[in-house]
Amino acid sequence: MSLSIATWNINSVRLRINNVKRYLRLRKPDVLCLQETKCPDEFFPHKAFEGLGYTHRLVQGMKSYNGVAILSKVPFTAKNIHHRCGKEDCRHIEVALETGADPILLDNLYIPAGGDIPDPAVNDKFAHKLDFYREMAQWFADRKPKAGAAKGQRRIAVGDLNVAPLEHDVWSHKQLLKIVSHTPVEVELFGRLKASIDWIDVPRRFVPEDKKLYSWWSYRNNDWSASNRGRRLDHILASPALSGAIRSHRIDVDLRDWKQASDHVPVMATFEV
Template sequence: MRVATWNINSVRLRLPLVGDVVRDLAPDVLCLQETKCPDDLFPVEGLRAFGFEHIAHRGMKGYNGVAILSRIPFTVRADDPNWCEKGDCRHLGVTLATPSGPVDLHDFYVPAGGDIADRNVNVKFAHKLDFVAECTAWNAARGPARRSVLVGDLNIAPLEHDVWSHKQLLDVVSHTPVEVEAIAAWQRAGSWHDALRHFVPADQKLYTWWSYRARDWEATDRGRRLDHVWVSPDLAAGLHSHTILKAARGWERASDHVPVLVELAV
């Protein structure tokens, strides 16, 4: 099964680029974040034209939003939490009907957290930490994940080489120690296996996001790994390959995130 995740940064604006992702990655499942589209305007038929017969989405006007596009039949998980009681369309869970049995798939868009890494003066940062804490408690209550995949823009680059400069970004939102510990606790709570670092050792640089603010993003290469794929321990042995589609950052009207794909046996 080939599972891809991408913060598309507006599904309607970048709808044609989905075709480029399909051409280059051939995903069986494509999970999107930051779709920025209310459900009644979601371009279902346009996305089906790329071969995704099964589509689920949760969206709102102008902000957030998640969607799962699949060639594999699925049912939407109905009982997952309303995180922080905000109803802000940051999570979508489905159960994929694979030939070997059901696989739960979770698509997350964690709050970015604003610019100030202090929950006492920045409500956006407080929301981010509360969101991750709720996810952690939810996983802890459920026990170790089984036959599950979790993907998305988690807006945290946890490891030293997940950012262009560990030293310079220690007080920058997305790489602060409190965020790093929070995402590590979430991973531990579900016994999640980091699928990208399964292939790329922790001492090697690995990025999925390059800021729009960079005059020449490719030359400076000041990236961060904000997009993640985690798999449950029972699926880790089936991990086959990964792709970071870095070229997508250079596409016309590109997102600042690039698509990430993992292939695994389920």
């Protein structure tokens, strides 16, 4: 069974629903995970996804901010909504995709951006981001399968994780070391999360670490493609049990040029499960 999973910070699902539908018709992923839907659950555009075959859906939204959704052609069970750091701000949902005797657990995450000042003592948003990373690393570590476990080893985590961890995940490593999303403390915490169950960085399986790779370009850049001052904030992570199943990845950079584009573009990976 081939399984394709895409992740996209859409920056308002209702505002950009035509772009979402266009992308789904273009790439036809089996599962689409959205972040920053900015939509209360009662106003989520379910009909648009139903009409395209995404009959299995889990959404958790709020007005104007945050929000996550999993939209799937593949049936799923064990639908879970998780609250982090004592807040109910719609940043983590989890399902179990029905892919045989050993379902694939799928986490969709929207980790806090952290504001502009990389100092938790004066910036509550940055402190929240660091706490979120610490909590997620421990949560995943607590769920790491024990040696010899027959099931529960297949897990995928996707989303806007708001950290560009590698030197070539940003347009200028030197200039961004003091900029939120690439500071040493954030990179260290991303590493701690990645080590929690020995996650595989799926896109970097195909693109060497010394090559530039981005998924986000600021709206502040009038000509984003000419300046190409991007960052890789959107990630697909796979557990070691899926190492041999990874087949391909795609970052659809050209979507940044679409009308009313999000500042993020979709990232997709395909697995043979």
